[in-house]
Amino acid sequence: MSPRFEPAIGRYLHLDLLGRPHRLYVEEAGQGIPLLCLHTAGSDGRQYRGLLNDARITANYRVIVFDMPWHGKSSPPAGWENEEYKLTSRDYVRMILEVSAALELDKPVVMGCSIGGRIVLHLAHEHPEKFRAIIGLESSPKVDPYYDVSWLHRPDVHGGEVSAGIVSGLVAPTAPEEGRWETLWHYMQSGPGVFKGDLHFYMIDGDISDKLDTIDARRCPLYLLTGEYDYSCTTEGTLEVARRTGAEATIMRDLGHFPMSENPEKFIGYLLPVLEKIRAGREASAA
Amino acid sequence: MLDHLAARVNGDANLVRRGRFVNTSFLIAIDNADHIVRIEHGRIASVTPGPFITPNYAFALRAPREAWEKLWSEKPIPGFTDLFALVKKKLLRIEGDLHPFMSNLLYFKGVLAAPRRGAAVATRSGGAA
Numbered sequence: 001m002s003p004r005f006e007p008a009i010g011r012y013l014h015l016d017l018l019g020r021p022h023r024l025y026v027e028e029a030g031q032g033i034p035l036l037c038l039h040t041a042g043s044d045g046r047q048y049r050g051l052l053n054d055a056r057i058t059a060n061y062r063v064i065v066f067d068m069p070w071h072g073k074s075s076p077p078a079g080w081e082n083e084e085y086k087l088t089s090r091d092y093v094r095m096i097l098e099v100s101a102a103l104e105l106d107k108p109v110v111m112g113c114s115i116g117g118r119i120v121l122h123l124a125h126e127h128p129e130k131f132r133a134i135i136g137l138e139s140s141p142k143v144d145p146y147y148d149v150s151w152l153h154r155p156d157v158h159g160g161e162v163s164a165g166i167v168s169g170l171v172a173p174t175a176p177e178e179g180r181w182e183t184l185w186h187y188m189q190s191g192p193g194v195f196k197g198d199l200h201f202y203m204i205d206g207d208i209s210d211k212l213d214t215i216d217a218r219r220c221p222l223y224l225l226t227g228e229y230d231y232s233c234t235t236e237g238t239l240e241v242a243r244r245t246g247a248e249a250t251i252m253r254d255l256g257h258f259p260m261s262e263n264p265e266k267f268i269g270y271l272l273p274v275l276e277k278i279r280a281g282r283e284a285s286a287a
Numbered sequence: 288m289l290d291h292l293a294a295r296v297n298g299d300a301n302l303v304r305r306g307r308f309v310n311t312s313f314l315i316a317i318d319n320a321d322h323i324v325r326i327e328h329g330r331i332a333s334v335t336p337g338p339f340i341t342p343n344y345a346f347a348l349r350a351p352r353e354a355w356e357k358l359w360s361e362k363p364i365p366g367f368t369d370l371f372a373l374v375k376k377k378l379l380r381i382e383g384d385l386h387p388f389m390s391n392l393l394y395f396k397g398v399l400a401a402p403r404r405g406a407a408v409a410t411r412s413g414g415a416a
């Protein structure tokens with residue numbers, strides 16, 4: 001193999017986030033409509049490598065991926081050693097808006113998976129005017145706890161390995177081995193207690209069931225893509241969101257909970273038509 | 288259903304390596320049929336069918352036969368691809384001292400994937416189960 005660089009550029013963004021100084025790792029590739037991507041709980045922006053490297057997407061979209069604080073190459077804020085990380089709906093919404101503002105994005109498309117797929121529903125509820133379109137991957141209104149999350153953060157269990165073990169079955173059985181294990185590797189590298197802290201939002205604080213009916217996909221186009229093998233954010237959950245909001249939902253064959261990293265090629269086949277629709281909408285409104 | 292369990296696990300060098308620190312006994316219940324699996328250094332030393340009078344094991348996985356059959360089918364359908372999928376559906380109950388199980392979760396998922404029909408030896412270690 002001859003050596004080559006990928007087109008993506010990674011940089012550190014210094015900004016105040018939730019009232020504290022942060023140093024956030026941000027990758028981007030492409031030009032055009034900004035597409036702000038949100039990774040899953042306990043993982044990081046590497047999940048979107050397939051998109052950052054796909055010329056069919058980057059020809060018309062500026063794909064931007066940031067590692068949330070505590071995740072990937074974004075460190076926790078100073079003083080983290082004296083606090084317990086717990087993600088809340090309020091902080092998560094603020095974080096996305098503040099990052100978008102810091103990057104001076106003009107009505108971006110926001111796309112998130114799992115916890116990201118949930119928070120975009122909160123964005124659709126609270127701030128639809130700020131986004132050109134919203135894409136929820138593995139979106140569901142709520143997920144009740146189905147195991148004791150304290151196993152994810154205790155000194156006598158390896159946090160990375162147990163986190164990967166928890167999510168391993170959420171990858172579709174039909175996923176290529178390389179995509180499966182790359183996805184799990186990201187989980188193995190998460191910081192202590194970070195996955196557990198994200199699940200506070202996912203399983204407790206982020207329940208949006210009682211607000212779904214007030215989301216109106218006519219105010220901001222809402223697209224939902226969910227893998228058929230996802231038993232955490234179920235296809236039933238996604239279809240419920242679609243029914244109550246007017247969103248357009250597609251159930252993706254041969255994909256699980258991590259479509260963009262477990263099987264990027266298969267996922268991009270589902271994503272491209274959505275991105276084309278959004279682009280056509282912009283051209284129609286500009287005409 | 289567990290006829291090939293020991294041969295498949297012990298024939299998977301990567302899976303045995305993943306479980307090299309595991310020394311425990313656990314129980315698999317298929318309906319009311321109990322089996323105690325003894326593991327030594329990641330290898331299955333024995334699979335002993337019940338009934339037992341005083342069974343000695345660290346933890347148990349109990350599910351109806353139909354749930355195990357779906358999990359172990361050659362191409363499991365959505366919702367039946369993983370131990371935790373069955374837990375979420377309340378079809379599988381995992382009870383007892385869970386520390387050996389949770390601290391070696393990828394290993395045990397590999398072990399519990401081994402009975403899958405058509406599963407070849409030395410593949411899918413730690414994958415969906």
